[in-house]
Amino acid sequence: MTEPQALGLARRPVPGSAVAPSRRVRRLLRRALPYLAIAPALVTFVVLLGYPVLLVVQTSLQHFGLKQLINGGATWVGLANFQTIIGNAEFITVVIRTFLFMAVNVALTVTIGTLAALLLGRLNRAVRLLFSGAMILAWATPALTGSVIFQWLFDSKLGVVNWAIGSLGIFGSWLNHSWFDTGLSTFAIITMLIVWQSVPFIAFSLYAGILSIPGELPEAARVDGASERQIFRFVTFPALRPLLLVLTFLSIIWDFKVFTQVWTVAQGGPAGATVTLSIFAYITGLSRSQFGIGAAVSVIMVLLLLLVLVPYIHRMIKSQDEL
């Protein structure tokens, strides 16, 4: 990259009018223009986002409680906050729980999303419109609304789900069955909620990807006698691979740090059984005003997420030229 090769710029004749600024100034301006245009965004990232990122690291190394918040004078304590957290048996449980929760959610979302995308391509027009419409409903529903709806669906007394299970007649009466009594069943509902809301994005993205595959490819394979499964494996899947990778990557980020649904459905309950890392950071940091420890939890959370994403980030940097 020697010269800023603004596309087509070099070919443009410089108007030699008397009022026009000198060539030198113009050239300088032309060189500065891209930087001026990205400056507001750059400042936002470096200052408005960069400072809080530094601050969370700084706070994680300080003894910073309610007293320091009011009077100032937080003291440096090195890695003491991290030692406190790692020495906390509950924390290890929370980490394992967060990873399991993330893995289950990502796997379900991506698998069901892929199946839904393949299904979209094979439905009759009317059914496809209906199914798309239903998925748009789920997708458009705000996370918070979704949480409220699912609590209502699974309400122990008046919930429609308990009524439906009861009226199947196989499992007996489910009236008064409380879904929010155990961690596992609470997680099951949160997972259903998250999968319900995230599948549409994955499905529509992949469906658009499938549509962009030239129709001749699967057609040719079909003529050559390939089965539907073979067509998926050797034609559709390889074409969708990069897209699938990005979607998995995004799902991992979202599901690892998800807060709203987990918090609004159960506030980490029952008895802390659905506390994930982002809930843990909130509770220790803000609810208990242990800002230093909360910040340390946040730092660990980001480091863990980075660790999971290393292969993806590596790939991203490698493919920078394609950006």
Place this chain on the structure above:
Amino acid sequence: MSRRSSRTLLNAVGLLATLVFAFPVYWMVNTAFKGPDEIQTYTPVFVPTPTLDNFAKAISQPHFTDFLRNSVLVTGVTVILAIVVGFLAAATVARVRFRGRAGFLLLVAVAQMAPFEALLIPFYLVVRDIGLYNKLPALVLIYFIFTLPFTIWSLRGFVAGIPVDLEEAAMVDGATRFGAFMRVTLPLLAPGLVATSIFCFITAWNEYFYAFVFMTDAQNYTLPVWLGSFRTNFGTDWGATMAASTLFTLPVLVFFLLVQKRMVGGLTAGAVKG
């Protein structure tokens, strides 16, 4: 299995999936229109005798107009800021090759991964220090930072998707580079701008966590906080909650459908070929 019967089976699966995906939303709307008798019953009512009582109750909640005004204000300013700043950066990275471009793109990608859930504490400290705690601009600031990376990423994709050949053709015909961009690319970009604005709108409109933690006075709450206001120690008023949820979801849904419609039909399809 013959091709036709497998097609029928797939359509049946499609209809079942439609039911599963639509049911929660149907149940929200359905409950919103029910009277107390139809809600407080062990045998659910699938087609209610519609009443608007729940909606009346929901919007007569104290401070409702404040919540609505706050939400509209915060969301509107966030969208404008993100689109203006994002568009400048996106058009630049998509059309101009300059030193540091790859680095900037990497920064955007990293910013997009920034876990805002992990930045609650520093944002809390910053917002307190600059005197914005419990003030609406704090939310605008945070939502703007939230939405900017995606805005750049998405608009960059839309600009890059419009063949530069079109601009060059206009320039051959005598347009300036800026003129060509404004007259050729910008109109084609309208759907992209709409889609991206809608994304920003939805993010800001739906955000609950920061709104809940940073706004301490009822008159500064945004609408998401309103949804949780029908719970008391005596139980939840499901009718009013579902009516409020329906009203809250409605604008999001309308915007969503708008994008869906505008995104169909590639505007540039066939503009440059061969």
